[in-house]
Amino acid sequence: MTTPVLDGHNDLPWALREHCDYDLSAVDLAGGAPVVHTDLPRLRAGGVAGQFWSVFVPCSLAGDAAVTATLEQVDFVHRLVRAFPDDLVLCRTADQVEAAMEAGRIASLMGMEGGHSVNCSLGTLRMMGALGVRYMTLTHNENVPWADSATDEPALHGLSDFGRDVVREMNRIGMFVDLSHVSADVMRDALEVTTAPVIFSHSSARAVCDHPRNVPDDVLGALSGNGGVCMVTFVPQFVSQSWADWYVEALDVVADRGGDRRRFEDVDPVLEERMHLGPPLPTVVDVADHVDHVREVAGLDHLGIGGDYDGTVSVPRGLEDVSGYPRLFDELRRRGYAEDELRRIGSGNVLRAMQDMEAVASSPDE
Numbered sequence: 001m002t003t004p005v006l007d008g009h010n011d012l013p014w015a016l017r018e019h020c021d022y023d024l025s026a027v028d029l030a031g032g033a034p035v036v037h038t039d040l041p042r043l044r045a046g047g048v049a050g051q052f053w054s055v056f057v058p059c060s061l062a063g064d065a066a067v068t069a070t071l072e073q074v075d076f077v078h079r080l081v082r083a084f085p086d087d088l089v090l091c092r093t094a095d096q097v098e099a100a101m102e103a104g105r106i107a108s109l110m111g112m113e114g115g116h117s118v119n120c121s122l123g124t125l126r127m128m129g130a131l132g133v134r135y136m137t138l139t140h141n142e143n144v145p146w147a148d149s150a151t152d153e154p155a156l157h158g159l160s161d162f163g164r165d166v167v168r169e170m171n172r173i174g175m176f177v178d179l180s181h182v183s184a185d186v187m188r189d190a191l192e193v194t195t196a197p198v199i200f201s202h203s204s205a206r207a208v209c210d211h212p213r214n215v216p217d218d219v220l221g222a223l224s225g226n227g228g229v230c231m232v233t234f235v236p237q238f239v240s241q242s243w244a245d246w247y248v249e250a251l252d253v254v255a256d257r258g259g260d261r262r263r264f265e266d267v268d269p270v271l272e273e274r275m276h277l278g279p280p281l282p283t284v285v286d287v288a289d290h291v292d293h294v295r296e297v298a299g300l301d302h303l304g305i306g307g308d309y310d311g312t313v314s315v316p317r318g319l320e321d322v323s324g325y326p327r328l329f330d331e332l333r334r335r336g337y338a339e340d341e342l343r344r345i346g347s348g349n350v351l352r353a354m355q356d357m358e359a360v361a362s363s364p365d366e
Contacts, residue, residue: 001339002047002326003047003325003326003329003339003342003343003345003346004047004048004049004050004101004343004346004347005046005047005048005049005050005305005325005346005347006049006050006051006052006097006107006304006346006347006350006351007048007050007051007052007231007305007306007307007309007322007325008052008111008199008200008201008202008231008304008305008306008307008350009052009054009111009113009180009201009202009231009233009306009307009308009311010038010051010052010053010054010307010308010309010310010311010322011054011056011308011309011310011311012036012037012038012053012309012310013053013054013055013056013073013076013077013080014054014056014057014073014310014311015036015037015038015310015311016036016076017072017073017076019035019036022072022076022079024079024080024083029084030084030087036310037309037310037315037320037321037322038309038310038321038322039322040084040087040106041323042321042322042323043106043322043323045322045323045326046321046322046323046324046325046326047325047326047346048106048322048325049100049101049106049107049347050091050097050100050101050106050107050108050109050347051106051107051108051109052109052110052111052134052135052201052306053077053080053108053109053110053111054110054111054112054113054201054311055070055073055074055077055110055111055112055113055117055133056073056112056113056114056140056311057069057070057073057113057114057116057117058140058263058264058265059114059116059140059141059142059262059263060263060265061116062116062119063119064119066114066116066117066119067117067118067119067121067124070112070117070118070128071131074110074128074131074132074133077090077108077110077132078090078132080108081108086105087105087106088105088106088108089103089105089106089107089108090108090109090132091107091108091109092109092132092134093354093358094351094354094355094358097109097351097354098351101347109132109134110131110132110133110134111133111134111135111136111137111176111178111201112128112133112135112136112137113137113140113178113181114136114137114138114139114140114144114181115136115137115138115139115144115146115147115166116139116140116142116144117136118136120144120145120146120162122165122166122169125166125169125170125173125175126169126173129173129174129175133175134175134176134354135175135176135177135178135199135201136170136175136176136177136178137178137179137180137181137182137201138163138166138167138177138178138179138181138182138186138190139152139181139182139186140181141181141262141263141264142262142263143155143156145160145162146159146160146162146163146166147159147160147163147166147182147183147186148182148183148185148186149181149182149183149262150181150182150183150184150212150213151181151212151213151261151262152262154183154185157183157185158183158185158186158188158189159186159189159190159193163186163189164189164193167190167193167194168193170196171194171195171196171357171360171361172361173361174357174358174360174361174362176196176197176198176199176201176353176354176357177190177194177196177198177199178198178199178200178201179198179199179200179203179215179219180199180200180201180202180203180213180233180306181213183212184212184216184219187215187216187219188218188219188222191219191222191226191228194226195360196227196356196357196360196361197226197227197228197229197353197356197357198223198226198228199228199229199230199231199304199350199353200215200228200229200230200231200306201231201306202231202233202235202306202307202308202311203215203230203231203232203233203238203306204230204232204233204238204239204287204290204294205217205220205230205232205290205293205294205297207293207297208241208289208290208293209237209238209239209240209241209243209244209290210241210244211237211238211244211247213235213238214238215230215294217297220294220297220298220302221297221298223298223299223302224298224299224301224302227302227352227353227356228302228353229302229303229304229349229350229353230294230298230302230303230304231303231304231305231306231350232287232290232291232294232303232304232305232306233306233307233308234287234307234308234309234312234315234316234319235308235311235312235315236281236282236312236314236315236316239282239286239287239290239316240279240281240282240286242279242280243278243279243281243282246277246278246279247271250267250270250271250274251267253270253274254266254267254270257270268313271313271314272313275313275314278314281314281315281316281317282316282317283316283317283318284316284317284318284319284324284327284328284331285331286316287316287319287328287331288328288331288332288335291303291328291332291345292335300341300344300345300349301344301349301352302349303344303345303349304345304346304347304349304350305325305328305345305346307319307322307325309321309322325346329342329346332345
């Protein structure tokens with residue numbers, strides 16, 4: 001039995017920008033594209049009924065350059081959907097996602113990955129929303145002037161006053177506040193400010209793997225009161241403690257060579273070079289351990305999946321590409337999860353959170 005998945009994060013747009021400058025004639029997404037984790041046959045095989053496509057741009061792009069590159073990413077997702085109208089449909093609301101799923105097309109949504117994409121402008125934030133962006137991760141790997149990243153040195157120890165205004169404006173316009181990548185203090189501040197459910201589009205449990213990109217238990221526990229969803233990710237250094245430790249060693253090599261530990265363009269080549277020195281890759285079983293922990297602390301209704309395919313240089317064994325989701329659900333079945341529970345984890349919980357988020361946005365201002 002295939003469980004439908006509404007995945008929280010996939011970096012195919014940036015991967016294709018890097019691989020072929022967005023030239024869809026250069027990669028066969030309809031027939032199979034082995035250079036990436038993602039293509040249409042494998043999405044279908046994985047039961048992917050909906051996908052938040054990341055319109056990520058790196059922190060090395062700042063100011064107007066970051067805004068321009070984000071718009072180019074948004075444009076590509078629009079073009080991608082138009083290129084495959086029988087398979088993909090652009091969605092902005094939970095109702096549209098449900099309609100797409102019923103029609104057998106893959107609901108395509110967009111998420112910005114980092115507040116640098118709006119360059120400290122609420123007007124830019126609003127226009128990204130008008131173009132169909134449905135979430136913004138408040139930071140990527142580096143701080144923004146109004147929020148601290150999990151992987152940078154603390155500057156604000158949370159959100160600034162403007163950062164709180166960003167959260168409020170996202171609530172008002174119906175855009176998910178995504179707390180992946182942010183510091184634990186920002187997580188807590190955002191949960192104090194928001195009146196709508198938040199998401200973690202691609203984060204796992206810090207109690208299982210002690211990495212700053214993962215979610216501490218007190219924040220997971222707060223999701224039950226907020227209505228938000230932690231979408232467990234597959235990135236090995238967020239799944240396995242041995243990989244997290246090895247990753248820190250690789251970051252030290254990056255720094256020794258004069259690179260920036262926060263920037264994937266400096267880090268990824270070192271990871272690829274040192275892959276043979278890494279510990280055994282985690283497996284589906286390790287990812288399921290995170291699912292179990294989030295369920296125990298946050299509750300079943302606050303669980304989702306955010307694989308981060310095409311945004312990581314390695315993936316767990318058994319989850320090599322987007323066709324692998326059924327193997328995770330098979331492992332959860334072995335652990336006693338019922339089919340209704342799996343459907344909620346796969347797509348139902350984030351759809352419910354999206355409906356609740358939209359209800360806050362559509363409420364009259366007080």
